[in-house]
Amino acid sequence: MEKSPHDASILNDPDHWRARDLAVLWHPCTQMREHHVAQGPDTLPLLPVARGDGAWLIGHDGSRTLDAVSSWWTNLHGHAEPRIADAIAQQARTLEQVILAGCSHPPAVELAERLLALAPRQAGRAPLSKVFYADNGSAGVEVALKMAFHWFRNRGDEPRRTKFVALENGYHGETIGALSVGDIPLYRRVYAPLLTEALFAPSPDAYLARGGQSAAACAEDAADALARLLDEHAGEICALILEPRVQCAGGMRMHDPVYLKRARELCDVHGIFLIADEIAVGFGRTGTLFASEQSGVMPDLLCLSKGLTGGFLPLAAVLATQTLYDGFLDDSRERAFLHSHSYTGNPLACAAALASLDIFESDDVLARNQRTAARMAALAAPLAQLPHVADVRQAGMIVAFELTRDGDKHTPFDPALRIGLRAYRAALARGVLLRPLGDILYWMPPYCIDDAQLALLAQTTQDAIREAVACA
Secondary structure (H helix, E strand, C coil): CCCCCCCHHHHCCHHHHHHHHHHHCCCCCCCCHHHHCCCCCCCCCCCCCCEEEECEEECCCCCEEEECCHHHHCCCCCECCHHHHHHHHHHHCCCCCCCCCCCCCHHHHHHHHHHHHHCCCCCCCCCEEEEEEECCHHHHHHHHHHHHHHHHHHHCCCCCCCEEEEECCCCCCCCHHHHHCCCCHHHHCCCHHHCCCEEEECCCCHHHCCCCCCHHHHHHHHHHHHHHHHHHCCCCEEEEEECCCEECCCCCEECCCHHHHHHHHHHHHHCCEEEEECCCCCCCCCCCCCHHHHHCCCCCEEEECHHHHCCCCCCEEEEEEHHHHHCCCCCCHHHCCCCCCCCCCCHHHHHHHHHHHHHHHHCCHHHHHHHHHHHHHHHHHHHHHCCCEEEEEEECCEEEEEECCCCCCCCCCCHHHCHHHHHHHHHHHCCEECCCECCEEEECCCCCCCHHHHHHHHHHHHHHHHHHHCCC
């Protein structure tokens, strides 16, 4: 008798599972040939996951893999967190989905109220006052870009205010508008003919500091360059978009909070909107609930996603000022913001987000994260002494390790060596999921990670680096 595809003996067979997967799935952000190659240095292993438990991913055979990257930076409180799961289940028995155009429901309203109450504030500036929901981070960025452009159009500043300023090495998503304000060639080069024109200002990335220059001084220099760019294009720009504190997909490159403070001031001088993309860095990743808080400023548009639902369901929220909102109030539908998604403000996702915010309060997550971040710093320090580690940097619950040939910023590895991939394979073989960004390894674990798991993570990272660079 033929076995069911769900038979345990089949699920426990990695070769069978790999064949089933590759027969039907096209995985994201992946050169699929690396999965199809059975052996060799370019092979990208496929990890079958049956369930999650806290910081662990568990295979059908019971194998456990530490999720050191929070499943693409989404998971906050641990996999299968029962309080969030229960909130989703309860909501599913009440209302699973309803059109948000012309309808309303409690989870969407309550989540908006709580997000606005928690959002960054700035003395002398009216607080963020409206929430627009979208389905994912890229969609949230599209919303913010369209709002900024459309506001100026409604005011009569078209066609001059059509440009956006973004940062070199920044990343904001894969949809056309979001990709247009990204500056990572690997993602945008192929699609360049489809993209709108953006202006790119030098990154405040502290890794670029010259000869003993402090991170703050590096950020100030970048802010001065931004000022010159804004002066050069005065009257043409509608918004500046940036990732506060950490350029995540750009290699977990970090900068001093003074940059955002200067950027806020410059946006005010030129009468343009400041868009803070906190999709990856929001909800406690950098030490404060929102990274913008560390600069003491408030953006005009705040983009949130990833950890918004604790990693359970896709949802994005764009928080806007009353000034922006008022710019769309009119008798004309053309002057309305007609952007929409079918699942805008989905009740299940909003319920998950509300449960996640409850956990922040009941478990005093930010205080616990401070203790965890200190432990991460202590465990990461010895890795800085490895001969091929050029930099170890940290922002709260994010730690990154820059690997170079001689431990020098100016001697990167030959990309053909695939050092990052080798380290990934070595770590996975030891039960830790480290998904590198080129030759940069990083830790961004769920907040529930404990001391024993952190020790495993540190030792595995060290072993993986040693094994990966042995071929160099």
